[in-house]
Amino acid sequence: xxxxxxxxxxxxxxxxxxxxxxxxxxxxxxxxxxxxxxxxxxxxxxxxxxxxxxxxxxxxxxxxxxxxxxxxxxxxxxxxxxxxxxxxxxxxxxxxxxxxxxxxxxxxxxxxxxxxxxxxxxxxxxxxxxxxxxxxxxxxxxxxxxxxxxxxxxxxxxxxxxxxxxxxxxxxxxxxxxxxxxxxxxxxxxxxxxx
Numbered sequence: 001x002x003x004x005x006x007x008x009x010x011x012x013x014x015x016x017x018x019x020x021x022x023x024x025x026x027x028x029x030x031x032x033x034x035x036x037x038x039x040x041x042x043x044x045x046x047x048x049x050x051x052x053x054x055x056x057x058x059x060x061x062x063x064x065x066x067x068x069x070x071x072x073x074x075x076x077x078x079x080x081x082x083x084x085x086x087x088x089x090x091x092x093x094x095x096x097x098x099x100x101x102x103x104x105x106x107x108x109x110x111x112x113x114x115x116x117x118x119x120x121x122x123x124x125x126x127x128x129x130x131x132x133x134x135x136x137x138x139x140x141x142x143x144x145x146x147x148x149x150x151x152x153x154x155x156x157x158x159x160x161x162x163x164x165x166x167x168x169x170x171x172x173x174x175x176x177x178x179x180x181x182x183x184x185x186x187x188x189x190x191x192x193x194x195x
Contacts, residue, residue, distance in 0.1 A: 012044075012048060013034060013038055013044070013045055013048035013049060013058075014048075014055075014058045014059065014062060016034055016037035016038040017029075017034045017037070017048075017049070017055050017058075017103075018059070018099075018100055018102075018103040019037055019103075020033045020034050020037050021055075021102075021103040021106050021107065022102035022103045022105075022106055024106075025106045025109070025110060026106050026107045026109075026110035026113060026116065027110045027112055027113055029052075029055075031045050031046070031049070034049075052115060053115065053119055056107075056115070056116055056119045056120070056123075057119065057123060059100055059103070059104070060120075060123055060124070060127050062096070062100075063093055063096040063097050063100070063127075064093075064127050064130055064131075066092075066093075066096035067089060067092045067093050067096055067130075067131065067134060068130060068134055070092060071089075071134045082135065082136070082137055083181050083182070083185060085135040085136055085137070086131075086132070086135040086137065086151075086181060087177060087178060087181055088135070089131050089134045089135045090131060090155065090158075090177055091170070091173070091174060091177065093131060094162050094170060094173055094177075095170070097162070098170075101162075101163070104163065105163055108163055120156075124152055124155070124156070125148055125149070125152050128148060128151050128152055128155055129148055131151075132147070132148065132151065146187075150184055150187055151184075154180045154181070154184055157176075157180060158173065158176045158177045158180055161173055161176040162176075
């Protein structure tokens with residue numbers, strides 16, 4: 001019996017995949033085009049991305065790992081308010097996504113394929129759970145679940161602003177995130193009482 005092919009780390013293929021998505025659009029992105037961009041063959045791309053869902057997952061994981069790797073021990077516990085800590089963490093995530101913005105725009109413009117939206121619906125709350133942990137806000141219990149759901153809606157709205165933000169300092173994104181977090185504070189405090 002032939003041994004299974006070893007899995008490649010998705011990061012080995014993710015940058016070429018991002019270039020192909022930005023150039024060709026999500027709907028026209030093929031694994032053959034990604035293989036050509038990597039200068040290798042389909043077997044290597046398959047080892048990274050056995051299906052298109054794994055491409056989206058790799059992008060989300062790449063941003064999450066960048067934020068978590070930058071998180072210093074003890075950063076979450078400080079004099080800053082929970083809102084300020086969450087603002088810092090989420091802005092770091094947007095910064096981590098910035099190199100992927102052309103590909104993410106192409107994915108967002110692909111209305112004919114529901115796959116990216118379905119993946120985001122399932123994976124984004126889990127991703128944001130890690131962001132809350134990085135900010136020192138463990139979303140446990142019923143109140144934590146409510147907070148996580150509210151943060152998912154909030155993040156999705158600010159993500160749309162970020163997609164159109166061309167500024168080097170992401171001014172529009174920072175303003176939108178700050179306003180959204182301020183508006184959400186009463187809801188977060190109410191949900192905290194359920195924990």
